[in-house]
Amino acid sequence: MMHGPVATIRAEAIARAEAAAERADTARRRADWLTHAVLILGVALFALPIWIVLMGSTHDVATVSRGEVPLLPGPYAVENYAAAWTEGSARTTRVPVSAMMLNSFVMAMLIAVGKIAISILSAYAVVFFSFPGRLLAFWAIFITLMLPVEVRIFPTFQVVSDLGLVNTYTGLILPLIASATATLLFRQFFLTIPDELVEAAKMDGAGPLRFFKDVVLPLSTTNIAALFVILFVYGWNQYLWPLLITTSADVETIVIGIVKMIGAEADTEWNRVMATTVLALLPPVAVVILMQRWFVKGLVETEK
Amino acid sequence: MRKKVIFPQVGLPYLLLLPQLAITFVFFFLPAGQAIWFSFLRQDAFGIRTEFVGLENFVELFQDPLYLDSVWITLVFSFWVTALAMSVALGLAVLADRHIRGATAYKTLLIWPYAIAPAVAAVLWIFIFHPQIGLLGKFLNGIGVRWDYKLNGTQALITVIVASAWKQVSYNFLFFLAGLQSIPRSVLEAAAIDGASPARRFWTVVFPLLSPTTFFLLVINLTYAFFDTFGVIDALTKGGPAKATSTLIYRAYIDGRVNLDLGSSSAQSVVLMLAVIALTAVQFRFIERKVHY
Amino acid sequence: MATLTVHGVPKSFGKVAVLHGIDLSVADGEMIVIVGASGCGKSTLLRIVAGLETATEGRIVISGADVTRLEPAERDIAMVFQNYALYPHMSVFENMSYGLRIRGVPKPEIARRVQQAAEMLGLGALLQRRPRELSGGQRQRVAMGRAIVREPKLFLFDEPLSNLDAKLRVAMRAEIKRLQRRLGVTSLFVTHDQVEAMTLGDRLVVMNQGRAAQVATPMEIFARPADTYVAGFIGSPAMNFLPATLTEGGLGARIADGPVIRFADGPRPGMAGRALTLGIRPEHFALGGPLPLTPDLIEPLGSETVVHGRLPSGQEVTLRLAGMPASLGTLEIGIRAEHLHVFDGETGLRMDAQPAAALTPAWQGG
Structure with missing residues (x-):
């Protein structure tokens, strides 16, 4: 048997420790709960503008124009979306959303694919070859990082219009392709390909094009996917450049179209604007969420 | 850095570089060079005669009180967009980084605004801020606050700041979260064993370790606020009322597109270029420093 | 082929x-x-x-x-x-x-x-x-x-x-x-x-x-x-190198601050006092000899023991002995001369024994 007092002291110590542990547990639970609450609030706040537009797009124009700001779905969803899709805004622009969506899609795809294509080729040249002017070429590309298209927008417009490319896909897309981010990402990735792999391919008799096709391209798929998401979103969301370069409805993009749809507010068919907004943000949001894994990786790595 | 293993072919690399170099030359160097050249020229009213005027376009620009207003508006606007977008994102990232259940779900729910175009974001916020059909705008007018961002310059600025910051939060959130997750657990545990309280741990350990990310985001957010917010402003306020939201990029657009003032708009382009180059230079210096970490 | x-x-x-x-x-x-x-x-x-x-x-x-x-x-x-x-x-x-x-x-x-x-x-x-x-x-x-x-x-x-x-x-x-x-x-x-x-x-x-x-x-x-x-480079633990000088007639070497070792296979060329490096592998020492070794680390490996120690000159030496030495105090060790390697003290090149007839050093004769 233990001594009485010692046993008591020990029991007290144990009880104290248990109480402290319980307090810590409670505190942790409370903190977790609080964390969830704040995050849910944040998410809700983030989603609120979208929610309002999503709900508004299912009501008739009078409800929205009266300023009722519906927070629950109404009965006009099919009608509004169908009207927007086939007709656009009846009182203002009258360009069907489907046509503008197609333009946006073509632009986003061509920008993404074009930029990836020219970047992967030039990065391959810069990393895997040694030739006079290599450094110069690299810097010529690298320096484009310094000036986003918005900064040089008017001079670029001048050049494009001199070339007669206003209101063409070519004029819309090519200037947006001239940028270094994708080239730098590929270069970064190519530098991590072990030298031995290139040597093994040389031993196996693969020339540079064969090595590119059989090894570099398959190994780059993750990077290509990541860049695709970023560039598709970038292309889809262009505003200033298309605003300048497109004056005809034939090449008008959805992002421009929405703003034009609002026009003079007295006439605005807000419910169709809302439906169009939902349609306009659906493709890039879908691409980001569906390809989230590559997208996050790509984003963080492009900016390194 | 470069590889030691290379292919010996001589012509091929030029062929591979050709598309990008051609596009870069035609749509980057040519316009940038022209902008610089035109910024020293002035056309007469009929666009017939062009004369070299040296720095006169720049002098005129910086003597124009409206232009200086634009500079000030741009600074105020950029400061608030950056401060809002970064602080909210940091707060959310710190919470999401706590090892709670559903952290990935929150991440998914917070990143999608990245995909929304600035102009579309602006349209979304119309339905919050519009004095008649907007949730908040209508409410404010209902309780007696006179709210109309189309008439009140301050309110217009608040509106474009909130809409611009909203869109940028998810981008910042992603980077802050990545930065937080790259902080080694052991460092935090060591701080906890040293007895630092959670708040103290954050300000003395986490925040300093996060400073590369913070600094990087600072530059990115400023660049975003300078240029990418054109769509927000054009869709919400068109630079108004009374030029209250006319930032430098918006003004450059109006002068070039509407006023067709080639010399002045070129000079404005050059000023913007210098601003970006300065920002980028700061960023590069920082990247250099990062190497020493 | x-x-x-x-x-x-x-x-x-x-x-x-x-x-x-x-x-x-x-x-x-x-x-x-x-x-x-x-x-x-x-x-x-x-x-x-x-x-x-x-x-x-x-x-x-x-x-x-x-x-x-x-x-x-x-x-x-x-x-x-x-x-x-x-x-x-x-x-x-x-x-x-x-x-x-x-x-x-x-x-x-x-x-x-x-x-x-x-x-x-x-x-x-x-x-x-x-x-x-x-x-x-x-x-x-x-x-x-x-x-x-x-x-x-x-x-x-x-x-x-x-x-x-x-x-x-x-x-x-x-x-x-x-x-x-x-x-x-x-x-x-x-x-x-x-x-x-x-x-x-x-x-x-x-x-x-x-x-x-x-x-x-x-x-x-x-x-x-x-x-x-x-x-x-070859051999583990590595060979020991002892600085030494050639003795009269090239028949042996004097270890710095130590005794003279007589070459088992014949004389080396050169004048007395020529700088040499003697190489001796750890397993080629014998217990009982003229060199007093103070061990400072003993690594028993079971069937053998590796002993690290110092000679009076401060020279570090590693030995590999079968079994375990009886005492852990100062060991008297000797070199098994038939396993001795002789190198030129300056160039580090191997010096083989010369046939007794050709005693003229090659480096003098040119």
Whole structure:
């Protein structure tokens, strides 16, 4: 048997420790709960503008124009979306959303694919070859990082219009392709390909094009996917450049179209604007969420 | 850095570089060079005669009180967009980084605004801020606050700041979260064993370790606020009322597109270029420093 | 069947010379191991033979044909890399057959060769796997398989075992040796590991600072190292080096601050007092002798004991003794003179005993 007092002291110590542990547990639970609450609030706040537009797009124009700001779905969803899709805004622009969506899609795809294509080729040249002017070429590309298209927008417009490319896909897309981010990402990735792999391919008799096709391209798929998401979103969301370069409805993009749809507010068919907004943000949001894994990786790595 | 293993072919690399170099030359160097050249020229009213005027376009620009207003508006606007977008994102990232259940779900729910175009974001916020059909705008007018961002310059600025910051939060959130997750657990545990309280741990350990990310985001957010917010402003306020939201990029657009003032708009382009180059230079210096970490 | 000759190959990277004119001649079916510390130029030599580096001058000849200007793929050689360099997105089968496919070998022939190599290496069941689904040893085998299916004139191994854990390394070492014997392919094998070198090579090239310090069979190198570098590099624990001076008549050496050791095999040339370095392997000491050793660390290994200690001069000495010494105090040790290596104190080159007739020092006679 233990001594009485010692046993008591020990029991007290144990009880104290248990109480402290319980307090810590409670505190942790409370903190977790609080964390969830704040995050849910944040998410809700983030989603609120979208929610309002999503709900508004299912009501008739009078409800929205009266300023009722519906927070629950109404009965006009099919009608509004169908009207927007086939007709656009009846009182203002009258360009069907489907046509503008197609333009946006073509632009986003061509920008993404074009930029990836020219970047992967030039990065391959810069990393895997040694030739006079290599450094110069690299810097010529690298320096484009310094000036986003918005900064040089008017001079670029001048050049494009001199070339007669206003209101063409070519004029819309090519200037947006001239940028270094994708080239730098590929270069970064190519530098991590072990030298031995290139040597093994040389031993196996693969020339540079064969090595590119059989090894570099398959190994780059993750990077290509990541860049695709970023560039598709970038292309889809262009505003200033298309605003300048497109004056005809034939090449008008959805992002421009929405703003034009609002026009003079007295006439605005807000419910169709809302439906169009939902349609306009659906493709890039879908691409980001569906390809989230590559997208996050790509984003963080492009900016390194 | 470069590889030691290379292919010996001589012509091929030029062929591979050709598309990008051609596009870069035609749509980057040519316009940038022209902008610089035109910024020293002035056309007469009929666009017939062009004369070299040296720095006169720049002098005129910086003597124009409206232009200086634009500079000030741009600074105020950029400061608030950056401060809002970064602080909210940091707060959310710190919470999401706590090892709670559903952290990935929150991440998914917070990143999608990245995909929304600035102009579309602006349209979304119309339905919050519009004095008649907007949730908040209508409410404010209902309780007696006179709210109309189309008439009140301050309110217009608040509106474009909130809409611009909203869109940028998810981008910042992603980077802050990545930065937080790259902080080694052991460092935090060591701080906890040293007895630092959670708040103290954050300000003395986490925040300093996060400073590369913070600094990087600072530059990115400023660049975003300078240029990418054109769509927000054009869709919400068109630079108004009374030029209250006319930032430098918006003004450059109006002068070039509407006023067709080639010399002045070129000079404005050059000023913007210098601003970006300065920002980028700061960023590069920082990247250099990062190497020493 | 192939022979390899390397004629006077130097190599510099910028101003730094990493190889100083190497000459080497490899017989058909021979396994040559190139061994040396990191930075000695051994990998560069291998890569020049492979065609991955271009030699500054000199010639590489494979089976009589000058390949110096040829691309690696045209040299009919195969290489196994340190990190295996498997194509991560290809299956084992695709990895092994890639070189054959590029060369346009007919499909049935490819299948036959890959199958054969896979069986030889025990990879038969793994042909559809990706490299990341394989263990280190299996990857190593795939890398070997890729070389084997090519049926090349020459195998090149660039430290292929250094990424494996110790146990696997021993097993793979034996396997490589068996395979090479069986296939009879002339091989160059680069390693920094002296045990690998001793066990694998028909002959070794010990490299030091861009020069071949010695080219000989493993036993020759162990028994008669050409200089102090080779002597210190091969053997574990490393050979002890004691500074000494030549005694009158070249018949013995006086260890610094110590006794005179009489050479067992004959006199060395030179004047009395010539600076020498005596080399003695740890296992070639004997208990009972004129040297008092103060042990400062004793490592019992079971069947033997390694003793680290100091002589009165402060010279550090390592001994390997059978069993365990009876006392742990100061040990009286002696040198078994028949195992003594004598090196020139200045150049570090080996000095062999001279026949008694020719006592005139070569370096004086010119």
